[in-house]
Amino acid sequence: MSTRGHLEVKNSHLVLGGVDTVTLAEQFGTPLYVTNEARIRVNYQRFKDAFPNADIYYAAKSNYNLTVLKILAEEGAGADVFSGGELHCALKAGIPSDKILFNGNSKTDAELEMAVKNNIRVSVDSLDELRTLSEIAHEHDHKAEVAFRVNPDVSPHTHPKIATGLRETKFGIPSSDVIAVYKEAQSMGDIKIVGIHCHIGSQIIDVSPFIEATKKMIDLAEELTGLGIQLEFIDLGGGLGIPYENEIAPSPKDLANAILPVFAEGLKALEIHPRLILEPGRYITADTTILLAKVNTVKHAYRNFVGVDAGFNLLIRPAMYDAYHRIIVANKAGEKSSAVYTIVGPICESGDVLARDRFLPNIEKDDLIAILDVGAYGFSMSSQYNGRPRCAELLVLDGKVDVIRRGESYDDLLSNQVFPSRFR
Numbered sequence: 001m002s003t004r005g006h007l008e009v010k011n012s013h014l015v016l017g018g019v020d021t022v023t024l025a026e027q028f029g030t031p032l033y034v035t036n037e038a039r040i041r042v043n044y045q046r047f048k049d050a051f052p053n054a055d056i057y058y059a060a061k062s063n064y065n066l067t068v069l070k071i072l073a074e075e076g077a078g079a080d081v082f083s084g085g086e087l088h089c090a091l092k093a094g095i096p097s098d099k100i101l102f103n104g105n106s107k108t109d110a111e112l113e114m115a116v117k118n119n120i121r122v123s124v125d126s127l128d129e130l131r132t133l134s135e136i137a138h139e140h141d142h143k144a145e146v147a148f149r150v151n152p153d154v155s156p157h158t159h160p161k162i163a164t165g166l167r168e169t170k171f172g173i174p175s176s177d178v179i180a181v182y183k184e185a186q187s188m189g190d191i192k193i194v195g196i197h198c199h200i201g202s203q204i205i206d207v208s209p210f211i212e213a214t215k216k217m218i219d220l221a222e223e224l225t226g227l228g229i230q231l232e233f234i235d236l237g238g239g240l241g242i243p244y245e246n247e248i249a250p251s252p253k254d255l256a257n258a259i260l261p262v263f264a265e266g267l268k269a270l271e272i273h274p275r276l277i278l279e280p281g282r283y284i285t286a287d288t289t290i291l292l293a294k295v296n297t298v299k300h301a302y303r304n305f306v307g308v309d310a311g312f313n314l315l316i317r318p319a320m321y322d323a324y325h326r327i328i329v330a331n332k333a334g335e336k337s338s339a340v341y342t343i344v345g346p347i348c349e350s351g352d353v354l355a356r357d358r359f360l361p362n363i364e365k366d367d368l369i370a371i372l373d374v375g376a377y378g379f380s381m382s383s384q385y386n387g388r389p390r391c392a393e394l395l396v397l398d399g400k401v402d403v404i405r406r407g408e409s410y411d412d413l414l415s416n417q418v419f420p421s422r423f424r
C-alpha cells in the first residue's frame with residue numbers, strides 16, 4: 001500500500017507523526033482530526049524556500065486552529081484573514097499586525113473598524129467599501145493603509161465553486177475599473193495606498209493561470225506607477241493545488257520558476273521595488289491532517305456502503321465540490337484490497353458520501369477509516385448539523401500527542417441557546 005509523504009504503515013496500522021492512529025482512536029475516541037506538526041513546518045519551509053524574498057501570508061480560512069496559527073507564526077508567516085474572527089485568532093496566535101491583510105468582499109463596518117483600530121491593512125473590494133473605510137478611518141483620526149482586490153478575469157481551471165478571479169464572480173474590482181478607484185483613493189486624506197491584490201482561485205494545478213494573473217498585475221502596476229502611486233506590495237493571493245488523487249500538482253518551486261521571472265522582469269522595466277506577497281492556505285495545511293472515523297455498520301446493498309461516524313458535518317468537501325480524498329483502512333493498512341466500498345457518513349442526506357467506489361481491504365464493523373488530506377477546509381468548514389457535536393483535534397509530533405481542541409459535548413450544542421422567560 002502506498003502512502004505519501006509523512007504517513008507510514010507499521011504492523012499494518014497507519015502511523016502519523018510517529019503515533020499509531022489505532023491507539024489514538026482507542027484513547028481519544030472517534031471521529032478525530034489529527035494533525036502532524038512537522039508537516040506544517042515542512043510545507044511552510046518549502047514555500048518559503050521557493051520564494052525567499054516574498055512574504056508568505058498564510059490563508060487562515062483553510063485552518064484557523066490557534067495552535068496551527070501559532071506554529072506558522074513561529075515559522076515567520078503573516079496571515080490573510082477574511083473575517084473579524086480570523087483576525088482575532090491571527091492576532092491571538094501572535095502574528096504581527098503589520099503582516100496581516102484583511103480580505104473580504106463584504107466586510108461589516110465593525111470589521112473595518114477592527115482593522116483600523118488594530119492597524120491592519122485592508123484589501124478593499126469595492127469603491128463603496130473604500131468610502132466606508134475612509135469615513136471610519138477619519139472618525140478614528142487614522143490613515144488606513146489599503147490595497148485593492150482586482151478581479152483580473154483569469155480562468156484558474158478549477159472547480160467553479162472555488163474559481164474567484166473570473167469576471168462573473170463576486171470578488172474584486174474589475175481590472176478595467178480599478179484605476180479609477182485608485183485615483184479616488186489618492187484624493188482621500190484618510191487613506192494611504194500601499195498595494196494591489198488578486199486571488200484567482202483555489203486547488204489550481206496548472207501554473208499558466210498564475211503567469212497570466214502576474215502579467216495582468218504588472219500591467220496594472222505600470223498604470224499605477226504612472227499615476228505616481230508607490231506600491232509597497234503586489235499580492236498574488238494563494239491557490240496552489242495539491243495532488244488529492246494522483247494529479248500532478250506543481251510544487252512551490254515550479255510556481256516560483258513560472259512567476260518569479262515574469263514578476264522580476266516587470267518590476268525591473270518599471271524601476272519599482274514592491275514586495276511580493278503570496279497567500280497559500282491549502283498547500284500549507286491540507287496534507288498535514290487526517291480524519292479518523294469508526295465503522296458503525298457495513299451494508300451490502302446497491303453498493304457496499306460503509307457507514308462511519310463522520311459525515312459532511314465534519315468534512316464537507318466531497319459533498320460540496322465532489323472532492324476526492326484518499327481513504328486508508330487505518331487498522332488494516334498493510335492488507336491487500338479485496339472489494340469496492342462507498343464510505344458514507346451518518347447525516348440524513350444522500351449527499352453525505354465521503355468516498356465513492358474505493359477498492360479497499362475487507363471492511364467490518366469497528367474498523368478505523370482514515371480520510372487523508374483534510375487539514376485545509378476540513379475542520380474549518382465543519383458544522384453541528386443533525387445535532388452532532390464537533391469532534392476533537394489532536395496535534396502529533398515525533399510520537400507525542402497534544403489535544404488542540406476538545407471535542408464538543410451535547411451540552412455544547414445548547415451552550416448559546418436561551419429559553420425566553422415564558423418557557424421556563
Ligand code: LLP
Nearest residue numbers: 059199202203238239240279280281282377
Ligand atoms: N487568499 C484569498 C483571498 C482567498 O480567498 C483564498 C481562498 C486563499 C488566499 C487561499 O487559497 P488556497 O491557497 O488555500 O487555495 N473551501 C474550498 C476552498 C475555498 C478557497 C477560498 N479562498 C475547498 O475546500 O476547496
